[in-house]
Amino acid sequence: MLRIPLIASLLLMGGPWFGAVMLFAAEVDSPTTDETVIVFDQVHVLPMDSERILPNQRVLVQGDRIIALAPADELAIPDGAMRIAGEGRYLLPGLAEMHGHVPPTVDFSGMPARYLDDVLLLYLAGGVTTVRGMLGHEHQLRLKDDIATGKRLGPTLYLAGPSFNQHTVTSPEQARERVRQHKAEGWDLLKIHPGLSLEQYQAIADEAKKQGIDFAGHVPEAVGIEQAIKLGSRTIDHLDGFMAALGGFDTPLTVQDMAELVALTKAHQVAVVPTQALWETIIGAANREQLENFDELKYMPARVLAGWQRYLDSASGAYYTGETAAIHAENRQRLLSALYQAGVTILMGTDAPQLYSVPGLSLRRELPLMAAAGMSHYDILRSGTVLVGEYFADLDTFGQVKKGHRADLLLVDGNPLDDLSVLYQPAGVMVRGQWLSRVDLDAKLAEIEAARVTENTER
Numbered sequence: 027m028l029r030i031p032l033i034a035s036l037l038l039m040g041g042p043w044f045g046a047v048m049l050f051a052a053e054v055d056s057p058t059t060d061e062t063v064i065v066f067d068q069v070h071v072l073p074m075d076s077e078r079i080l081p082n083q084r085v086l087v088q089g090d091r092i093i094a095l096a097p098a099d100e101l102a103i104p105d106g107a108m109r110i111a112g113e114g115r116y117l118l119p120g121l122a123e124m125h126g127h128v129p130p131t132v133d134f135s136g137m138p139a140r141y142l143d144d145v146l147l148l149y150l151a152g153g154v155t156t157v158r159g160m161l162g163h164e165h166q167l168r169l170k171d172d173i174a175t176g177k178r179l180g181p182t183l184y185l186a187g188p189s190f191n192q193h194t195v196t197s198p199e200q201a202r203e204r205v206r207q208h209k210a211e212g213w214d215l216l217k218i219h220p221g222l223s224l225e226q227y228q229a230i231a232d233e234a235k236k237q238g239i240d241f242a243g244h245v246p247e248a249v250g251i252e253q254a255i256k257l258g259s260r261t262i263d264h265l266d267g268f269m270a271a272l273g274g275f276d277t278p279l280t281v282q283d284m285a286e287l288v289a290l291t292k293a294h295q296v297a298v299v300p301t302q303a304l305w306e307t308i309i310g311a312a313n314r315e316q317l318e319n320f321d322e323l324k325y326m327p328a329r330v331l332a333g334w335q336r337y338l339d340s341a342s343g344a345y346y347t348g349e350t351a352a353i354h355a356e357n358r359q360r361l362l363s364a365l366y367q368a369g370v371t372i373l374m375g376t377d378a379p380q381l382y383s384v385p386g387l388s389l390r391r392e393l394p395l396m397a398a399a400g401m402s403h404y405d406i407l408r409s410g411t412v413l414v415g416e417y418f419a420d421l422d423t424f425g426q427v428k429k430g431h432r433a434d435l436l437l438v439d440g441n442p443l444d445d446l447s448v449l450y451q452p453a454g455v456m457v458r459g460q461w462l463s464r465v466d467l468d469a470k471l472a473e474i475e476a477a478r479v480t481e482n483t484e485r
């Protein structure tokens with residue numbers, strides 16, 4: 027039985043979603059024209075090029091780019107510009123979900139027709155302006171284009187293609203052919219799932235290098251974390267491959283136990299996407315009452331929530347560790363801490379929408395765990411901004427508040443270097459130059475919540 031696809035199809039999405047139908051682009055309400063200049067006035071800017079704050083700045087945006095940044099008294103506001111009051115507020119780059127999922131179509135397996143657009147909006151409401159989509163399916167490349175060209179509202183998507191696993195890969199040669207096919211189709215990443223042999227994995231790695239495309243995701247058991255790192259997996263997601271190699275499921279690990287693997291990760295410049303909050307849930311270390319009282323659950327369809335509850339009810343699964351889950355969770359936090367201390371690149375990600383990780387809003391569950399592992403607030407912000415920009419540097423320029431960068435911005439009411447929680451209720455979010463004020467976001471969130479209530483009463 028396929029492990030992750032099973033979770034993905036039955037638990038996360040609420041049912042199998044193979045009957046893909048055509049996408050219909052939703053109307054985006056009155057975007058500003060390409061010529062309109064938008065000015066963030068009198069804002070304190072976190073440029074994210076170093077740990078500093080530039081006080082009382084003016085930031086000018088036109089089209090999808092930041093076109094100027096300077097002290098407010100040194101930069102005139104162009105005629106006809108739209109001014110956004112920034113007094114006392116802080117402006118930073120939009121954040122990223124580096125292990126995210128996007129529903130396949132507007133209509134699959136009994137999900138509400140509006141679910142896809144709701145997910146895209148939830149990401150934005152959570153301050154997420156870039157998503158590395160970790161499992162591609164038919165029509166998703168068109169969705170990416172529709173968002174990029176403004177036909178549909180959502181975060182910028184970079185997409186992994188359909189899964190490489192024991193069902194889709196039959197031989198090393200066929201695996202190579204599939205790599206070439208994914209590259210030609212325009213996917214940004216090859217998604218690896220459990221079940222591949224070492225020989226198949228080696229073929230994928232070698233062909234990926236030749237074709238200039240990254241591969242990442244899970245670490246197949248027959249491959250192991252060491253080979254995955256040495257063969258150049260661009261990221262290691264979930265840290266479970268580390269735990270498997272170190273025997274961290276039931277025995278406390280020391281820093282010395284981890285040192286060799288941590289050094290190897292650093293030496294090969296492999297980045298990690300820890301997804302700590304999700305894994306606490308998956309392994310059985312999370313507090314069920316807390317999970318079920320997350321306020322953001324009100325935005326998810328009943329069908330999805332029912333799947334999440336079924337997982338908790340079953341108290342089983344490939345990654346579930348039951349009675350030793352607390353030790354396992356503590357080991358994961360120690361590992362994140364060790365990777366961080368060693369200077370390994372850590373990228374922000376929560377695997378939304380997975381068990382109790384609501385798109386965008388799941389960052390408020392993940393960031394406190396990153397802080398608890400000893401990451402500074404600045405480095406946590408880096409993991410979702412400048413390091414993401416570096417990761418996608420071949421594709422676009424973003425991740426800093428800087429002239430020429432894509433205008434993905436978060437306006438918040440306090441200094442996130444002092445208090446990360448200011449990120450969770452932004453005063454507004456800009457995505458590729460399109461501004462969504464708090465009023466806009468609240469209206470859309472209220473609409474999603476109301477839709478969920480209506481769906482439930484109609485059931």
Ligand SMILES: [Zn+2]
Nearest residue numbers: 125127160377
């Ligand atoms: Zn995932």
